[in-house]
Amino acid sequence: MIGLWHAFVETPSMKLKIQFKVSKKANYMLDIATEPLAIPIPIESLTVDGSRLRGEAKAFWMPGQTIVVELAFEEDSVSGEMDMPGIGKLPIKGSSGRGPQLSEELADTVRLYRNPDASTRSDAEIEDLVESLLSKMSLEDKVGQLFQVPASNFSFGNAVKTDPPEKLIAEGRAGSVLGAFDVRRVFELQKIAVEQSPHRIPLLFNADIIHGAQTIFPVPLAWSCSWDPEAVKEACAIAAKEASASGTVYNHGPMVDVGRDPRWGRVVEGAGEDPYLGALFAKAQVEGFQGESLSDPETIIACLKHFIAYGAAEGGRDYNTVDISEATLRNVYLPPFQAGLEAGAASVMNAFNIYQGVPVAANQPLLVDLLRDELGFEGVLISDYGAVEEIVTHGYAEDEKEAARMAALATMDIEMATRSYEHLPQLVREGKVPEKLIDESARRILRLKYRLGLMDDPFRYVRPEKEKEYHFRDDHLKASLELARKSIVLLKNDGALPLAKEAERIALIGPFADSRDLLGPWQFSRYSHETVTLYEGLRDIGYAENQLLYAQGSGVTEAIEGGIEDALEKASHADLIVLALGESSDMSGEAASRLSIHLPEAQLRLAEAVAGLGKPVVLVLTNGRPLVLDWFHRNVNAIVETWFLGSQAGHAIAEVLTGEYNPSGKLTMSFPAHEGQVPLYYNSFRTGRPITEQNKHTKYISKYIDGPNDPLYPFGYGLSYTRFDYSELRLDRSGIAGDEKLRVTVTVTNAGRLAGEETVQLYIQDLHGSVVRPVKELKGFRKLRLEPGESQEVAFEIGRDDLAFWSPANGYAAEEGAFVAYIGTSSAETLSASFSWR
Structure with missing residues (x-):
């Protein structure tokens, strides 16, 4: 069996x-x-x-x-x-x-509905066809296109009062559908739209494809630790291929929010705390999802979310208030959105928060002045789930009718899930919303449907034969494994790793030692039962079952009767203990903010008991946020941060533990030494009384009296099984002017005994400016692989664009003055040299 x-x-x-x-x-x-x-x-x-x-x-x-x-x-x-x-x-x-897949029986039926002769339309053709269709549509018809309806009665939050999707679609009161993950459901609803709705306009089918469709990749916070945008681009292209086969054409991703507070559960969906790195991953994800053209049926629309500053929620509490300056908005939170828009993202989703006291869904300065006019976004703006109706809950609108008016004036094209836009026809007739705004929204939606090829071939994405071919395919699993390897970060190692496979008995202990809960939040794979566990990974890499002494020890949040005793008994017969601890998938993601970012108490008690045996202990973490690990840093021999690694998690972890793969991941979020330090990020401001090595024992400086200012593990940090030495930092000149470029080089040497990969990081500090500048900002990185004893010179160029920032007085500009270039293995361990720009 x-x-x-x-x-x-x-x-x-x-x-x-x-x-x-x-x-x-x-x-x-x-x-x-x-x-x-x-x-x-x-x-x-x-x-x-x-x-x-x-x-x-x-x-x-x-x-x-x-x-x-x-x-x-x-x-x-x-x-x-x-x-x-x-x-x-x-x-x-x-x-x-x-x-067989359930959908296979649909394959013969859907072929009869396809239009194999449909060709790709030119932009000019699309514009003509859209205008022709709009001229035939009533005001109510156009408003109907502005609704996104759930595919079922499932709700992400408060229950939504609405008619069944079948009725709404048949009456032309829906333009898109959320969460129809079953291709048979897509076919059923699309058939209603093209056979019964007033103008036979096909539907868009939307879903959250965050880190994989059926083949699951590492969560975005994990894959950002690879510092490999090209690998992430490939992962998104594979996700698009699998999702589009099931009828999904419109992704509610990528999430490109900068995350500085690990209490916020949604840090798991982003690329961490740095805007430069976040911009690179935003670009990679858009290019991966959308490919060369949206007319390709194996691509899907990328939707940048959440515009903007959602990651600045106070207290790290989801949906909470945001109160930041315009400089912080533009210098920290905007760059990933700018990069995603420049890469061609076809859609943007609003953030749930307020900005300057106004909910983003109704915020004209943000959505019209900044997004539409300044950034030139001409695509579809979609509300987050229920965000239009929540304008009332925020206390900014008196009722849903007023909320609908505010959102429409802010150019919100699609209302997700709720039905406030039912008031739009009356608002137009009352002269409170110009009809041209409704026309523009409907125009953007119809234009997108033509670009996707849906208007000429509504069933082109209903491809059960491709589901069978693409879902959970071997080469997709191989790509997931490769990215999982690159995403693992070695946080501590006193020599306990790599493991020796020969004659070593390992006590494999903890709730994640043989768990399949390694996929993380925001995934809907039908293959979760085939996720490779850590136990299976070690077994498959060559450990005999009599070498693996397994005990669960505890649940994720609760103790197990006799669990610690069982763990201690198994560990007493082992040469080394692998302690597999962490968070369950539902402890990260949306609506999963945590007051405490320690491991749950039941796991801490288990760890204390096992460490008390005095044997070597390797901590393997499964989690979706930085955690407080101070006790573990002091009491275990090695710490391996694996995050949620996806379908091939167990194989990737086993390869790193045994040295089959030399870990190369680098943190993209700082790990605090204490949760009282949160929010904690490397690119902070210096303050007027900064702590230094010389004054750290004095009182009247910016410090805690009961602990350090510095993180336990800083941004950019990550160990290897070898050692990389940095030397000979050189600038080719002491200063540059105008558009001149300065060349900075450093020599990196593999001083260890194993080949390995290093991520060389360039940071710049602007020593003084018209506004205070961060102590350090990432401006570039290079990945290189070195054999033992090998050295390589790494070069970066620094120019005007690398020095520019936004200020209230000057807008986006570089300012004359003195700068410091830092190059090193992390944000905290660097060599430095000064230069000037004028």
Whole structure:
């Protein structure tokens, strides 16, 4: 019964494919996933009797209720029953293997609806066709295009009062659909639109494809630690290929918010605390998702979110107030959006927060003056989920009608989920909203539908035959593995790593030692049950099962009766302990802010007990944010930050632990020594009383009296199994003027015994200006691979653009004066040299 199994089940509302994975390491393990809804069912208790299994799991959709599954296995068949609360008892009769996809039966049908003769339209043709169509549409027809409706009654927040999507689409009261992950649902709803709606206008189908569609890649905070935008571009192109096969044409991503507060759960979706690096990853993601042209059916629309400053939410609390200066907005939070727009992003989504006291969804200075006029954005502006209606909740609008007016005047093209825009026709007739604004919004949406090819071939993205070909494909999994390797950051190592495979017994302990919860938030893969665990990764790389002494020890947030005792018993027979701790996926992401960024108490107690044995301990972390690791830094021998690495997580971690892959990741968010330091970021201002080595013992300076100012692990930090030495920092001149370029070089030497990859980082400090400038700003980096003993000279050029910033007096400009160039292995460990620009 070990292996993959599948069964097809008819429920009162749909046909389901239920997938099972049975594995056996120290104990039996049963993992269950469903299709078309990607719902993993984590079995919490499992009993085995010969070839029969009985498992129980919590029904997350009905608190307090339990799913019960009973299965009996024969050579190639499985039978039994699943009792699903709210659904009933489902008979199971299935076979071995993954089995066919549910959508395969749609393939022959949809071919009859496709238009293989459709050709790509020129921009001029599209404009003519859009104007012709608009001339035939009533005001109500045009407003109908401005609504995005959920594909089901599931809500991300407060319940939405609305008609069923089928009714809204048939009546022309919807232009796009959110969350139709099943290609059969896409076909069903698109068919209604093109056969029943007033002008037969096809729908856009939107989804959050943040770090993979079916093949899951590392979460964005993790992949940013690769410092490899090209690898991320490839990951996004693969995600687009898989998602577009299922009918998704419009992505609610990438998230390009700068994140400086690890309490904020959504730092997991971004590239960290630095605007320069964030801009590079924004560009890479847009280019990956959108490819060379949106007319290519294997690309999807990139939507930059959340415009703007969502990452500055006070207290790190999601949806909270933002109160920052215009200089901070422009110098910190805007650069990734600028880069994404320059890369051609076709859409932008508003942030939930306020700016200067006005909700962004209604903020004309931000959305019209800055985004549309100054930055030249001509694409579709979409509200975040319910954000138009929330203008009322913020206390900025009296009612939904006023909120609709405000959002329309701010050029919000699509209202997601809610129905405030139902008031727009009346507002137009009352003269409170110009009809030309409605025309412009509808025009932008229709233009996009033509660019995607939907107007000529509405079913071109309904491709069940491509789902079968692309989803979870071997080369996609290989790309996920490669990026996962690059994303791992070695935080500490006193020689415990790499592990020796020969004759070493490892106690593999902790809630993430054999867990498949390694994908992170914002993923909807139907293959979650095939995620490679850490245990499986070590086994597959060559450890015999008698070398791996496994004990869960504790749950993620709760103690397990006898768990610590079991862990200590296993660890007592081991040569080394791998302690696999972290956060569950639902502890990161949207609406997952945390007051404490320590590991949960149950895991801390487990760690203390295991470390007390006095044996070498390697901490392997699974998490979506920087954590406070001060105790671990003092009490364990090595710390490996793996984040949420995706479908191939266990293989990537095992390769790094054993030295098959020499870790090269560098942090893109600082790790505080204490959560009282938060928010903490490297590119801060100096203050009038900065702490120095000379004055750190005095009182009246900017410091804490009970701890350090500095992070435990700074931005740009990451160790290797070799050592890189920096020397001979040289400038080719002491100063430059105008458009001249200054060349700065440094010699980097691999002073260790292993080949390795280093990320050489360039920072610049503007020593004085018309406004105070950060102590250091990343302005470039180079990745190089060196053999043992090999040296290489690395060169950077510095010019006017690298020195420019925004100030209230001068706008975007470089200012004459003195500067310092820093080059090193992290933001905190550098060589430096001074120069001037005039």
